[in-house]
Amino acid sequence: xxxxxxxxxxxxxxxxxxxxxxxxxxxxxxxxxxxxxxxxxxxxxxxxxxxxxxxxxxxxxxxxxxxxxxxxxxxxxxxxxxxxxxxxxxxxxxxxxxxxxxxxxxxxxxxxxxxxxxxxxxxxxxxx
Amino acid sequence: xxxxxxxxxxxxxxxxxxxxxxxxxxxxxxxxxxxxxxxxxxxxxxxxxxxxxxxxxxxxxxxxxxxxxxxxxxxxxxxxxxxxxxxxxxxxxxxxxxxxxxxxxxxxxxxxxxxxxxxxxxxxxxxxxxxxxxxxxxxxx
Numbered sequence: 519x520x521x522x523x524x525x526x527x528x529x530x531x532x533x534x535x536x537x538x539x540x541x542x543x544x545x546x547x548x549x550x551x552x553x554x555x556x557x558x559x560x561x562x563x564x565x566x567x568x569x570x571x572x573x574x575x576x577x578x579x580x581x582x583x584x585x586x587x588x589x590x591x592x593x594x595x596x597x598x599x600x601x602x603x604x605x606x607x608x609x610x611x612x613x614x615x616x617x618x619x620x621x622x623x624x625x626x627x628x629x630x631x632x633x634x635x636x637x638x639x640x641x642x643x644x645x646x
Numbered sequence: 647x648x649x650x651x652x653x654x655x656x657x658x659x660x661x662x663x664x665x666x667x668x669x670x671x672x673x674x675x676x677x678x679x680x681x682x683x684x685x686x687x688x689x690x691x692x693x694x695x696x697x698x699x700x701x702x703x704x705x706x707x708x709x710x711x712x713x714x715x716x717x718x719x720x721x722x723x724x725x726x727x728x729x730x731x732x733x734x735x736x737x738x739x740x741x742x743x744x745x746x747x748x749x750x751x752x753x754x755x756x757x758x759x760x761x762x763x764x765x766x767x768x769x770x771x772x773x774x775x776x777x778x779x780x781x782x783x784x785x786x787x
Contacts, residue, residue: 567680592680593736611734634732636681 559583559618562641564594564633572641578626579645584619588612594633598643601627611635661754662699668747669695669716675740690719710759717751720744 624645633639673691
């Protein structure tokens with residue numbers, strides 16, 4: 519009886535923890551910015567709950583496109599924030615789909631991007 | 647000691663089936679979202695769905711705990727999503743299912759357990775009875 523009670527208690531605790539726990543933080547894999555600064559387009563792939571590349575460079579002051587290739591069945595997007603955490607761009611959430619985001623011009627600096635569904639998916643955009 | 651009513655009518659079975667269906671539906675949606683958090687959330691819903699119908703005496707005795715726990719679990723998921731997002735179609739569907747799940751669980755609770763105050767009184771009485779029995783048990787029993 520006690521053991522069964524304990525088992526149910528643990529199950530309930532596991533359920534509550536599952537609901538309350540934050541997304542596991544995963545540091546972005548160090549990688550050199552892909553390619554040289556471009557005012558045109560960069561391609562970012564989402565696969566296995568990771569961005570590849572997770573660091574890209576773009577030309578500062580020029581609008582650019584992100585070709586976002588979500589190869590996961592899970593939904594992903596790209597949301598870009600500036601150094602103060604303010605959102606500067608939010609892409610549509612898509613599943614197993616390739617879309618092109620039109621991103622407005624960014625001032626020179628480093629920006630973080632994440633997937634809003636999986637905040638542990640992180641990367642950086644350097645505008646230079 | 648036992649719940650107000652333990653025998654099941656056809657309508658009870660239907661309500662219970664709806665609860666299990668809704669829990670499995672939102673569990674399935676969460677399982678398709680990928681990542682550890684959503685997978686754990688899906689597992690939680692599947693475990694709760696099983697606990698709602700498993701015919702073990704202990705589960706039957708404490709079914710009201712499962713109902714309340716599942717309501718709290720779904721409510722926590724809704725509140726967490728409302729705070730953190732993200733807001734997209736699949737998420738809205740999952741949250742609608744969770745709201746329906748909470749409502750159905752509340753109906754099931756009311757039909758089987760009565761008011762929460764009655765349940766609290768019953769459990770306190772059962773606990774007091776248990777403590778009283780242990781207190782008067784002969785040494786070495």
